[in-house]
Amino acid sequence: MKAVIQRVNNATVTINNEIHSSIEKGMLVLFCVEKGDTDDKLDWMAKKILSLRMFEDESEKMNKSIMDIKGELLVVSQFTLAANCQKGTRPSFDNAEFPQKANEMYEKFVKLLSDSKLTVKTGVFAAMMQVSLCNDGPVTFVLQK
Numbered sequence: 001m002k003a004v005i006q007r008v009n010n011a012t013v014t015i016n017n018e019i020h021s022s023i024e025k026g027m028l029v030l031f032c033v034e035k036g037d038t039d040d041k042l043d044w045m046a047k048k049i050l051s052l053r054m055f056e057d058e059s060e061k062m063n064k065s066i067m068d069i070k071g072e073l074l075v076v077s078q079f080t081l082a083a084n085c086q087k088g089t090r091p092s093f094d095n096a097e098f099p100q101k102a103n104e105m106y107e108k109f110v111k112l113l114s115d116s117k118l119t120v121k122t123g124v125f126a127a128m129m130q131v132s133l134c135n136d137g138p139v140t141f142v143l144q145k
Helices: 039-051 099-114
Strands: 002-015 018-023 026-032 062-064 072-077 120-122 130-144
Touching: 002 039, 002 072, 018 072, 018 120, 026 039, 026 099, 026 130, 039 099, 039 130, 072 099, 099 120
Parallel strands: 026 072, 072 120
Antiparallel strands: 002 018, 002 026, 002 130
């Protein structure tokens, strides 16, 4: 399981030239389920994202979590994070979970984040999306479990 999380001033998902969802200050989460991932990993990932201190306090130190600032989350499924680029020039996606199970786990992940009572918006699983963002900092972290 992998996630790329970015601290954003705003982010938007567009599908077929129409805005599907957008957020203001918060976090863009690009999320990937890999073969063998479990619900325990989902729980860990959700808790880590909600508690990670990546927002600045009054002293401009990263001491606040998304919960502390009551920020918004935009969660986008991105199977390409499972890519293996070690051999050749064409990425292998053998590590990516099969779509049906990946979608089920993505939905569970979104629910875990939504249980926080923060605003959580999403892309559309397996859709061709355009994601735009204003990265704040820039601050970007890669989480893997």
